[in-house]
Amino acid sequence: MLYFIGLFAGFLLANQSPINAKLGFVLKSPLRSSLLSFTVGTFFLMLIYFVSGQQQVNLINVATNNPWWIWFGGLLGVIFLTSNILMFPKLGAIQTIILPIIGQVIMGVVIDTFGLFNMPIGTLTVTKVIGILLLLGGIYVAVVLANRFEVKREKKQLDADTNINIWRMWAILVGAFSAIQQAINGRLGYLLHSVVGSAVISFFSGTVVILIVVLLKERRLWPKTVRITKQPVWLFTGGILGALFVFSTAFLVPKLGAGMTVTLSLSGSIIGSIVVAQFGWWQSLKQNVTRVQIIGIALMVASIALIKFG
Template sequence: MLAILIGLIIGIGLPIQTSINSRLKFSVGSPLVASLISFSLGTLFLALITIFFDKSLFFSLNLFRKEPVWLWLGGLLGVIYLTSNILLFPKLGSVQTVIMPILGQIIMGLVIDNFGLFDSLVHPLNWSRIIGAILVIIGVVGAVSINQIILYRHKKFLPDRTNNFWYYRLIGIVVGMFSATQTAINGHLGIVLNSSVKAAFISFFVGTISLIVIVAIIHPRLSFQKSKENPWWLWLGGLIGALFVLGNVYLVPKIGTGLAVVIVLVGLIIGSLLIDQFGWFRSAKNPITFAQIVSLLIMIFGVVIIRLL
């Protein structure tokens, strides 16, 4: 029960982080620069936490020789996931930019569990887990799509439908699979280092270095618009992101990658609906509909099936 609660909380925090970083984007003029600031602050926070609990940021260099290369790639996969979503939005629209990666996350999470990839716990795939995953996907599609379908019908927003439309959908699924892989890798890294906080720090550190390189190439000259309109919570995105990674590192060894991914996704949708309902962090209010509530209940039922059957 504690693991499920942690998964829901960090999932709810993810859209909050997105809202904060979206506001930060207006101050720095670039989503990549906003992400870099968020990653950097998250890395600093995790460094302090790691020093407090583990007394050191360092680990034995023999791990580079003994452990596989993929153990250190979690942060890079996180950057790929983040950057790909930014690039896919104008091609797929907001609905499919959310749905396609979620589909990839659920598929890869169940595959990792079934085969014990990346030294994860083995949870054999059975019909109850498949049915539960399908219910979660149906709930996600309903919760995310209801309002956007109305916009599509009224032609208020249309994605760029080119001959490569299915190609972009496939990219969305693949980057979602990368996200689930990152969760599994970071979970195993926590076991190897015998420290969840140190594993989260390393993942964020790798992501920060990757973003520094990307931003240096794309935005060699940074600028920040000083304004009284910049609220104090503008700098909390990195903290929330750090807690998200830390939570996943804790969850994977406890409940497996597949269930961890599914529970976090349910929390993600709950957080998104709450932000829409109350307009938190200066977001536009979009009241929750009855259909979205039903979709959320379907998702929760799917999680219960995966967890208990």
């Protein structure tokens, strides 16, 4: 059941991306889209937290008796989200997907192996290494090989950029930030005795950061010409999907470890993006599933089994 939750969390995140992209087009700014998404997610999580009647924990005691980094999950989430917006025109769609994944997988393994962020120390076995390599291979097949013509086109466009390698290194680094965020949120949830409380703090701090960025760059929170009442309801559900993803991963990290949680969420995200494209959900461009993508998904499923039993 826990493994299904991890896959489903990634699937939800894959649906959030086209919704937020469409919202960014409507609001004439991807930053405004991120702000609205974070805000909706924050209120959604706060509602769940208060309705659930969970015991209140003294945040001052938690802050004074624990390291400073437990509060930085939201900031890392904003860095990851904003970096993806900036990287897309610099790296193209394929590299923007693949390079952060490499960082996420590597950092997830490092966190588990060395017990970083107060996570339980795990053993890095040969079977797990094979599973990790198989996961990366499956992602490569499902994303790169399945879109080989797009890869060739992007390569011609990007070769002239002398700063391309700097952006590639940054992409891997922000992927590592994403894995760290999941570990931090999991630890904070343990300290607060509330996974929902951890997610609320992560989203709220992220909302504050992105609000400052929007005010500095866009000057206006909302375009004058856009009327919210004329937009479809689903356009504002991206924040809820993101909130459920953060909640799920914070719940899973203490139980499965950072490495397995990252593996499951990434696999679910790749599968979800393929399903979204197959059916053209959220007014996205339809793309039929290919045999190569199915092979890539099969490799990812096999990698999960190896990492679990390794």
